[in-house]
Amino acid sequence: MTAKNPKIVFIGGAGNMAGAVIGGLLAAGYPTEKVVATGRDPLKLEAFAKRHGVVAHDDNIAAIDEADVIVLSVKPQVMRDLCMDLRPHLAGRNPLVITLAAGIPLAAYQRWLGEHLPIVRAMPNTPALVQAGVTGLYADAAVTAEHRAITERIVNAVGISLWVDQEEGIDQVIAVAGSAPAYFFQFMEAMIDASSASGFDRADAERLVLQTALGAAKLAMVSEVDVAQLKRNVMSPGGTTERAVQRFEQGGLPQLVAAAMRDCAERAAEMARELDR
Incomplete structure (x- = not known):
């Protein structure tokens, strides 16, 4: 060529x-x-x-x-x-x-x-x-x-x-990128649902959540520090963000994400075996 x-x-x-x-x-x-x-x-x-x-x-x-x-x-x-x-x-x-x-x-x-x-x-x-x-x-x-x-x-x-x-490695790409848009969509959906349930207008909640997700991704892409530090930058000791993040950690969010990604990669490997006929 x-x-x-x-x-x-x-x-x-x-x-x-x-x-x-x-x-x-x-x-x-x-x-x-x-x-x-x-x-x-x-x-x-x-x-x-x-x-x-x-x-x-x-x-x-x-x-x-x-x-x-x-x-x-x-x-x-x-x-x-x-x-x-x-x-x-x-x-x-x-x-x-x-x-x-x-x-x-x-x-x-x-x-x-x-x-x-x-x-x-x-x-x-x-x-x-x-x-x-x-x-x-x-x-x-x-x-x-x-x-x-x-x-x-x-x-x-x-x-x-x-x-x-x-x-x-393709299975890992699927877990971290191929299927991952659905992970973010689910998180955004949960935030919108929670905000709506508290009495906030759903359309307004959706607009704020989506813009915040977009802004967070853009900030992470141009920042010279990693996402862990960006998270800490938003948190003040004893403040609102710290309280929310602690709830995520107590609920096992990091472990749940890791398990979900393993499940995704394992299913990708299973599908490859099923289709390789």
Whole structure:
């Protein structure tokens, strides 16, 4: 792969995640004529292509004919059938394959598509939909430095990325980033519920909680101290924040978070075994 802007085919490109990645790429200046999106719904695909100015194709096989990069963005349940359909048309070719599907181990893709192909597992989280995502990346031995560079260019269009050296590391990425938006949503929901139950207007509570969460994250990202110190900076001895934080600690919040993250990583490993068939 030597082209400055390789041709990228997004199978399932009209879906939410692939659509977000395509939008981020184009916003970063990637040429529209080098991006192809396929989809099962002709009307949705046509509307998507018209909105973004990319090439639309309703035939996966024809779409990958001259692809340098193939991004697989379909549900895990249909991934095997898709790969088996593509396999005969990838013989003797060497496009980079990037999969956005959760749970399926790299060994399964190698069996379904061919062991000669460079394949990257990419695990993005839902904030990628607003260009604030985190994507975990794991590559097989056929992936070169050039492949890694174009992979980063693609996924970093919607946030940041992290390569892991062992495939098990993807399970940890899921626990700390992939599933983690739900942890924060649950905490925010609990705060909104508690405020509403105390008589505060729910819409006002939601507005304050969401803005505070956004502000706390932004402050943590630009601060030169770690989050533990930022927490202490808000606390005054004997004050209101200290009282609230003590209640969290007495309730076992740190231990509960650690246990939940272990459960998440363990379930990710279980799903990989279930899908590796």
